[in-house]
Structure formats: C-alpha cells, structure tokens
Amino acid sequence: MKIKEAAERLGISQRAIRFYEKQGLLSPSRQQHNGYRAFGEEDIWRLQTIVALREAGMPIADIRTALAEIDANDEGRLMELLELQRSVMFAKWVEMKQMIETADRMIETLRQNRTLPIDDMYQLAEGSRRLREQRPGRTVGGSTSRPATTTGSSGKTRRSIRITMKRCV
Structure with missing residues (x-):
C-alpha cells in the first residue's frame, strides 16, 4: 500500500x-x-x-x-523501557493531580474570602511551568490579575491577588 x-x-x-x-x-x-x-x-x-x-x-x-x-x-530490555516510560508518565500524572488539588483549594479560598494568597498562585504557576518544560512546544495560557497587599489579623503583611467575581445572568 x-x-x-x-x-x-x-x-x-x-x-x-x-x-x-x-x-x-x-x-x-x-x-x-x-x-x-x-x-x-x-x-x-x-x-x-x-x-x-x-x-x-x-x-x-x-x-x-x-x-x-x-x-x-530482547523482550526484557523492551519491558525495561516501557516500565521507565510508565514511571515518567506516572510522575507527570502525580504533578498534574497536585496542580488540580491546588486549583481546587484556590477556588474554595476565593469563594470564601474573595481574595487569593499569592503563594497559592505561585504554587500553581510553578507546577504548570514544570509540566510545560517536560513537553517542549506546549504552553499553558496565562491570566492577568494584579497583586495586592493586605494586613492579616497577626499584623503580618500578606500578598494576595484580588479577583472580582462576576455573576452571569
């Protein structure tokens, strides 16, 4: 053919x-x-x-x-290569799972407080960056928000991202 x-x-x-x-x-x-x-x-x-x-x-x-x-x-060597590839995919899956959990926490925090700690944004961004580096040519879309500082009950200054939630009617 x-x-x-x-x-x-x-x-x-x-x-x-x-x-x-x-x-x-x-x-x-x-x-x-x-x-x-x-x-x-x-x-x-x-x-x-x-x-x-x-x-x-x-x-x-x-x-x-x-x-x-x-x-x-050489089936033994082939098995070794496939197991190695599986472990690489598993590591990527674990990382993706952690990013989803971070995003879920961020959503819940945002729903409750209407503000989002910058550390959470950083953790999600770092996970995205690591995954992107593992697959050249793939990009993860960014979003725009502006950092703000707030003072917590302990008197410490906390950086967070203020996001305005809009309802769609």
Whole structure:
C-alpha cells in the first residue's frame, strides 16, 4: 500500500510517516518503476508501534531503542523501557493531580474570602511551568490579575491577588 493508504489506515498524517522514516524508525520498500513507498503489513505493524509509543509520550530516541530491542527479540530490555516510560508518565500524572488539588483549594479560598494568597498562585504557576518544560512546544495560557497587599489579623503583611467575581445572568 502507498503512504496515503497507510496514513488513512492508521489515522495519522502522511507527514508524520515521512518524519518517522526520516528519523530512521522505519524504512518501507520502494517501488522500482516509480520510487513510491510500498508499505507491507510489517511496516504497518511498526508504524502502529511507533504511534502507540509516541502516544505514551516516549521520545523518538527511546522509540528507536525500543524498536531495536523488538528487532533483536530482547523482550526484557523492551519491558525495561516501557516500565521507565510508565514511571515518567506516572510522575507527570502525580504533578498534574497536585496542580488540580491546588486549583481546587484556590477556588474554595476565593469563594470564601474573595481574595487569593499569592503563594497559592505561585504554587500553581510553578507546577504548570514544570509540566510545560517536560513537553517542549506546549504552553499553558496565562491570566492577568494584579497583586495586592493586605494586613492579616497577626499584623503580618500578606500578598494576595484580588479577583472580582462576576455573576452571569
């Protein structure tokens, strides 16, 4: 089958297939009379494997290693790579869970006090930054608010963000 058919069958773009080929992850045969790529069932299986590993967040270099292990029938090494990738995803999940919990606390604080301590905003921003750094090219949208200072019951000055809540009717 040609690249267009392979792309349609796998639900990926032709450009992605060319990228994986350029990265050395697959090398479909070429038709002699026209030079078109010819994808066999083994190529399709390999592409499915590449797509699955990419969906799991595995970098191209690690996919290359994983494919080499598959080609060498080294299931132990492949298992090790997959377990490593799982632990990376788990760490990202834990971080995301903590950010959600922080956002929930911020929402509750804002509902109760109509003000939000700057430390909570900083914690959420730091978590977002760390996640963004782990996935280059991804950005997290920012919001605008202005810092304010308040004096708490203890006499300490506290920085917070004053947010005006509006009701939609």
